[in-house]
Amino acid sequence: MPTLNQFNKKLKNMRFWVKLRSNLLFLVALALIVLGLILNGYAGIKFFSSKTKTSVPEKTEPVIAKPSPTPDRQQPLQEPTLLTESPASSLASLPTENPENEPKFGHFPYPEGDRQQMQIIASYAQQQYQRFESLMPEAALALMKMIYAARDDRVWIVPVSGFRPLEYQEKLFHRQIKRLGSPEAAAKLSAPPGYSEHHTGYAIDLTDGNFPKQDITYKFAETDAFQWLIIHAGEFGFELSFPENNTQGINYEPWHWRFIGSSKAEQIFSPARFSP
Numbered sequence: 001m002p003t004l005n006q007f008n009k010k011l012k013n014m015r016f017w018v019k020l021r022s023n024l025l026f027l028v029a030l031a032l033i034v035l036g037l038i039l040n041g042y043a044g045i046k047f048f049s050s051k052t053k054t055s056v057p058e059k060t061e062p063v064i065a066k067p068s069p070t071p072d073r074q075q076p077l078q079e080p081t082l083l084t085e086s087p088a089s090s091l092a093s094l095p096t097e098n099p100e101n102e103p104k105f106g107h108f109p110y111p112e113g114d115r116q117q118m119q120i121i122a123s124y125a126q127q128q129y130q131r132f133e134s135l136m137p138e139a140a141l142a143l144m145k146m147i148y149a150a151r152d153d154r155v156w157i158v159p160v161s162g163f164r165p166l167e168y169q170e171k172l173f174h175r176q177i178k179r180l181g182s183p184e185a186a187a188k189l190s191a192p193p194g195y196s197e198h199h200t201g202y203a204i205d206l207t208d209g210n211f212p213k214q215d216i217t218y219k220f221a222e223t224d225a226f227q228w229l230i231i232h233a234g235e236f237g238f239e240l241s242f243p244e245n246n247t248q249g250i251n252y253e254p255w256h257w258r259f260i261g262s263s264k265a266e267q268i269f270s271p272a273r274f275s276p
């Protein structure tokens with residue numbers, strides 16, 4: 001027979017195990033709850049982070065500086081050389097040489113560049129009208145490099161007019177004569193056909209993408225693009241063809257640049273560059 005003492009001891013022992021078991025159960029339950037909370041939290045974070053990820057467009061939109069409003073006092077160039085129609089068929093055959101090699105109203109004669117070789121360098125648009133511009137390959141590549149170097153400096157250079165076929169210049173020049181009354185007056189602003197640097201595919205009219213209303217206007221000289229070009233264009237083989245008070249007597253054209261970065265281009269423009 002167990003004594004009362006022994007019985008008490010046994011009871012105490014039993015209580016201990018019961019207590020230990022309930023404690024263990026409590027601890028396991030607590031651990032499970034904590035684990036559940038951790039897993040839930042993790043899943044929640046994952047869910048939200050995946051949600052925010054999908055709401056971001058895969059490609060970052062290019063940040064283009066908003067154009068500041070163009071001042072009203074801006075004076076458009078009296079005689080815009082802006083082309084509003086596409087050049088005539090590039091397949092039309094035309095003489096590539098001028099019979100006379102003398103300058104006409106200050107403009108030097110230029111042969112038309114090889115149309116097959118021209119590279120598209122940009123499109124130029126105004127409202128619904130859109131056209132593609134091209135240049136000779138070496139000038140095209142140099143221009144692209146220049147445009148992207150300017151872009152690194154947050155300057156937006158836009159090509160307006162590159163290669164022009166002879167027949168197109170003819171149309172343009174006759175329009176100027178009609179407006180201004182004489183070929184002499186027209187030649188101050190536009191070259192006669194056969195005498196435009198644009199025929200060569202080595203000349204380009206440039207503008208500032210942030211100031212579309214200043215395309216081919218003297219106001220262009222106040223833009224960041226022009227200020228940048230004045231400093232850097234030479235590094236890419238470009239120079240201003242008609243600076244202020246040029247020896248050819250042609251009106252100042254801040255937008256008109258010619259390429260002299262290849263021996264061929266340099267040779268073509270040497271009569272104009274070294275004219276007295």
Ligand SMILES: [Zn+2]
Binds near residue numbers: 161204205257
């Ligand atoms: Zn031009």
